[in-house]
Amino acid sequence: MSNTELGLTGRWNASLPASIFDQGAPGRRGLTFPRWDGETIEPRLPADVRRAEPADLPDLSEPEIMRHFTRLSSLNHHIERGMYPLGSCTMKFNPRVNEQIAGLPGLADLHPEQDVEDIQGLLAALHLLETSLCEITGFAACSLLPSAGAQGEYLGMLVIREYHRSRDDDERTEVLIPDSAHGTNPASVVMAGLKPRTIASRPDGRIDVEALRKAVGPQTAGIMITNPNTLGLFEENIASIARIVHEAGGRLYMDGANMNAIMGKVRPQDMGFDVVHLNLHKTFSTPHGGGGPGAGPICVTAELEPFLPGPRIVPLGDDAFALERVPGPDDAAIHAFYGNVGVCLRALAYILRCGGDGLTRASECAVLNARYLQTALAEILPVAHAGETMHEFVASGAPWKKEFGVNTLDIAKRLLDYGFHAPTIYFPLIVEEAIMIEPTETESRESLDGFIAAMKAIHAEAVRDPDILRNAPVTTPVGRMDEARAARQPDLARLGPCQCG
C-alpha cells in the first residue's frame, strides 16, 4: 500500500516560510512606543561610543509576524498533536492552568531586587513547593536554584564536595558513575572539580555490587545513580549499594530523571541516597518549550543542608517568610538570581492539582502504560535486558538490523510518517541499536494501541520492503537532513543585508 492508502499523507501540509530576514519592507512596524510627553531631550551620547551603523533588522507589520510564526509552529510535532514515546524525557501532558498561573500579575511581574515584604505570597508558594518535593523524595531540605537537571547535578556535586571539605576530607575527589548513565553526569562531575570513574554494569543492566565494593575507598566522594536506571529497571540492590558507599565515606547522588516511575512508591532518601535532583519539566509536567526553560531542584539530607547555597526560604510563623543566608560577594551562586522561578510555580500547580494520591496514580499509570507497550511489542521489539521494567523500556533494534538490514534510526524515522515522535535512540550506550520508549501516564489506551499498530505495520514493512524505512520519513515537511554538510560547512546565522521589499 502507498503512504496515501495507509492514510499517512496529508498530516503535514506546510512548507518552510521564507527567512524572516527576507520578509517585510522598510517602514513597516509591529511595536511602537508610548510618546514621550516630557521636556524635549537630545540625549548626550558621544559619537565615539555609538554604534557605527544601525542594526539591519527586517521590518514587518504585526499581521505578517503572526503569520510567520504561526506557519513555523505548524512545522512542529508537539504533545497536543501526538505522542512522544521519548525515553528518559517524560513527555507528559502540560496542563494549561499552570501557564495561566505563572503569568499572573503579582507573580510574573516580581523583580528579583524587591524587598521580601513585597513577595510574601511568592515565598509561601516556593516554600510549599520545597516541602512538597521533600515529602516526595523523603529529604529534609530543598533548593530550587538549579535551572535544569544538569545544573542540579552540578549543584549536588558541589554540595557533596563542600561536605567532604568541611571535614578536611579533601582527598575524596572520585565520583563513580555506572556506564548506563546520562552524559550530563560525568560532565557535571568534571565541572565541579571532581573526577568521574565509570563502573561497568552487570550483564543484566544493574550495578555490579562486587565491582563497586572494590572500587570504593578513601578517594570516593560519591556515586551517581539513576534509579530506576536508564534501562527502566530498578536497582534492587540499592540498600546494599548505599551501605557500601556510606561505609567507605562517600555520599550517594540520585539522578531523578526517572522519578516519574516511583512517586508514592519508594523515596530516594529511604533508598539511602543523600541528594536527588528532580526535573520539573519531566515528572512535574512543566512544558519543554522546544528545549527549555526547565528546572532541576535538588533535595538533600539534613546532614548536607548546611552546604546548600543561599538564599534559603525560612518560615517565621503566621505564614510569614524570610530569606536567610543571602549570598555575599564571595558565596557560591549558580544563577544571577533565584533560578527558574516561573517553572517552579507551574510545578507547584501540578502537585496541588494531583495531590499525593494523584502523583502516586501518575506513577502507577506511567508504569502500566510502559509495561502494556512492552508486552504488546515483545515479539517484534524484545527488551535488551530482562526484568520488571518500570516507566520505560529499552529494546534493541539489532535483530531488525540483522534480519532486514535496517537500523534503529530507520525505525525511528518511519514512526514520524505514522504521526508519532521518534523514541530515544542509541541511548543508553550499553545497548546495541537502543530504542528507549517511555509513553508516560497521560497517553490513553487508544493512543498506545495506535502506537502498537504503527510499530507492527512498520515491522511488516521491514519484512516486505526495508527501503520504506531507509527512505523515511517521506510525509514530513522535510526529509532527512544532511547533518554532515551542516557540520562541515556551518551556516549558523543569516548575515548580510535583509532582502526585503
Add this chain to the structure above:
Amino acid sequence: MPYVPHGPGDIRAMLEVIGRDDISDLFSHLPDDVKLQRPLDLPAGLSEEEVRRYFLGVAARNHGQGELVSFLGGGVYDCIIPAAVDVLSSRSEFLTAYTPYQPEVSQGTLQAIYEWQSYVCRLTGMPVANASMYDGATALAEALAVAVAARRRDRVILPGTLNPRYARVVRTLLGERGIELATAPAGSDGTTDVEALAGMLDDRTGAVVVTNPNYLGLVEPVARMGEIIKTAGAALVAVVNPVSLSVLMTPAEYGADLVVGEAQPFGMPASWGGPLLGFLACSDAYKRRIPGRIVGRTRDNRDQEGYVLTLQTREQHIRREKATSNICSNQGLNALRATIYLSMLGTEGYRELGEANLVRVTALRRRVARTAGASLPYDGPVFNETVVRLERGTAAGFIRFARGHGVLAGISLDGFPGCGSGDLLVAVTEKRTAGEIAAWGDLLQRYLDDDAQEQP
C-alpha cells in the same frame, strides 16, 4: 485523577494483557526495606478552580511591577511585552514541543532558533551565536571557560564594575577549574581604570571581561580596553545589555572574541529573576568550542533547505566527561519570545527603543541635578541606568520611603566598591513615563527634605 486518561475498565484490560491482577503488582519487585509503607503526606488533589484560587491568593499577597512603578534594574528590567509575544509563544506547537532532535518534525523550532541566532549576530556584530544559555551570568562563566581553554592561559581579569551577581556565578563555576581570577579596579569616574588594567595584563591572562554598560550604568572605555587587551594577546569577553546595542558600539567594533548577556528585556517577564535568557555569540574561531545547542542551515534528501542541530560533537551526550559543558538544555521558549519581540521592532523600532531609554534616563538625571541634597557622582555617558547619590539619609531609607508611595525607587549600592550607603542604582526603561519620572523626583525631594528636618 487529573491528567490521567485511564478509567477502571482501561486499567483492567491493560493489566490482563500484562498478566497482572492489580496495578500495585507492577511495583511488587521493589524491595520492602526501601518501599514507602504509607501514602504520601500531601494534601488531596484540588480541582483546577481551587488551584487557581490558591495562586490568586498567593499573587494578591505580592506587590509586583504592574502594581508599583519600577525603577529597578541590575540585570532584570521592567519592559514592554507586546501581546504577540505571549500569544505566539503559548501556542502548543512551540510550548509543548521537545528539543528539536528530530529535524523532520521540528523545523518550526529550528528555524526560530536560527533566526534568534541571526538576530544576536546582527545586534552584537558577531558572526556566530548559540541557541541560548540559562542566563547572562552562567553564559559569562561558560564563555570564560572557552576563552581560557582556547588561549591555553589560566588567568582571567574581571572588571570591578561587573554586576556582582555575575562575578559571584563566575567565581563559583570557574572556581574548580584551576583558573585564577583577578579584578581590575574602577577609576574615580566609575569605569574601569584602563591604566591599571594595562598594568595587570600579563602572558598568563587568557581573557578579560568588558562590561558595557557597567553595573553602575556607565559606558566603559571599550575602544581603549579593546586595544590593550588585543595587544596583550588575551581574549576579550564582552557582557552587554542587548537593548543598549541599539545605540552603543557593538562588541565586534571593539574587538570582542566572545559576547554574552541577558536578553530578558526582549519580551520576558521579570518573574522574580527567572527563567531568563542568556545569549552567547563569538567570532568564527570559537564556533567549534562554545557550549550549548547550535542550529545550522543545511539541505535534506529531497534537496530542500532546512535546519538541524549541529556541531553536536562538542556536547555532553557525545563527549561525556570531555564535553565543553554539562549544559543540555537551552531557554528555547524564551529565545522564541525574544525573536518575536525583535521582529516586532524592526530596524527603526530597535533604534527608537534605545533612544527612548536614553531620553528617560537623561530626564531622571536632569531631575536629580535640580534636587538639593542629591547628586550624580559620575558624568560619563549612561544608557538606561544611573547612580544617584543622596547627600542626606540613605539609599535604603529612600527605597523604603518611596515604596510607601507605590514606587520601587532603585537598588541600594551600599557595599559595592566605590559606593556608599547613600548611593542608589536607578533604571529607567522605555516603559516609564515623564509623569512617573517626575513623581520619582518629587519623592526624592520629599525624602531629602524630611530627612533634613529629622536630622538638622
